Amino acid sequence: MSTPILILIVLTSLGLLFGFLLAYSNKKFSIEVNPLIHIVEDVLPKGQCGACGFAGCMAYAEAVVLNPDVAPNLCTPGKDAVAKLVAELTGKAAAPMEPQIAQVQCAGTHDKAKKSYAYSGVEDCVAANLLFGGPKSCKYGCLGLGTCVKSCPFDAMVMSPDGLPIIDPEKCTSCGKCVSVCPKQVISLMPIGARVRVNCNSKDKGAVAKKACSVACIGCSLCMRQCPYEAIQMVNNLAIVDAKICEEKCSDALCLSKCPTKAIRPFVTGIVPGTENEESMAIACASCAK
């Protein structure tokens, strides 16, 4: 018999042998999986974001069905609706969750934040950050190269022409993916009902921060002294607002009035902070990117 035919016979029989063997043992060694796991998995959004703390939607479904200690409301992207469904399916008590949204704590657009050098490397914040912490003079601000935009599993982020990402409040599920990929840790999650926010992440002293960016928080603590409810604290030359106190007690937001650099502003979603008058443009841009 000639070699090609032999090769054909040997490989075919080997393939068939293993094919049947695997198919047979798949039947023979199959394990009864709780069908509820698949039902729960179908309910989950399947972004595989890992915000629940498990390796993916399947892993969470398995854990929430089999382990009575795993809460049904861990899926942040799914929000209340999914939490309720999962709780119903697994027979657990649903705790309400507060809707959150990712926000970029920086307002340093191209015209406001100074640059210390021109970066022309890979279009990626992590890469740029390796080079002296990125091109911006401010070492805490958003680099604007869109690593977060690329990482968003729900297409909720768009890079605006001003050089800062815009987060679509309709699409953002607060999964926290962008928070973890940002090399500057400039993105955080905040309650959607928050009233004010500090659009700056600079921990530099006032003069240094102001030199690098015209809308930096200079740590003057004027806003802290304005607030009658002690919702604002100064940590490392940066004002930190406790959104909960704000939401519950405050009605007139006195803190906004005195800020010399307008770093603290009303909480708005869907636009770059500080470009409110260009609102229509930002929205138009976001829609064409889709």
Added chain:
Amino acid sequence: MEEYLKLFVASAITNNMVLTQFLGLCIFFGVSKNLNASIGMGMAVTSVMTISTLLAWAVYNYVLHPLGLEVLMLITFVVLIAGLVQLLEMVIKKHAPALYNMWGIYLVLIATNCVVIAVPITNAESHNGFMTSFVLAIGSGVGFALALILMASLREKLQYADVPKSLQGLGISFILAGMLALSFFGFSGMITL
């Protein structure tokens, strides 16, 4: 008997798969971050290596060699090992769930690793007998496990060390692996086969 003992020591230490032949480096750096995982991985590699070597030996000596189809060695072994790992995964999942939780994730990783296929190929190329192949497989597996466990213990210690920023993570691991390999080269020549 003495011959097999020599072969075992040689394959485990003097000709260590990882540290002197530089095979299986992917697992070597991937799974050596903590000691428990490396022990599990070491055991999984050793067992898969032994079983697949025996199977490959049988196929080579009773099918490929008599038919003069040595050219098909590589592709046949790949199919054999991949199929075997799948089968092994199913069996373990069914009959030893505890073992599966410990090994399961590593088994699939092993299916395409060069360390596992290196042993059957060595056996086929030097026309080793059944016992020799078996000892070589166990020895190489133990050697791999040893290297992995050594590396994992070193890297666990490393977490308390003040490593310069530019070398943190994989950088210092590569340097460490180099030193480890260097020390294993000290054994070379002790046993000649």
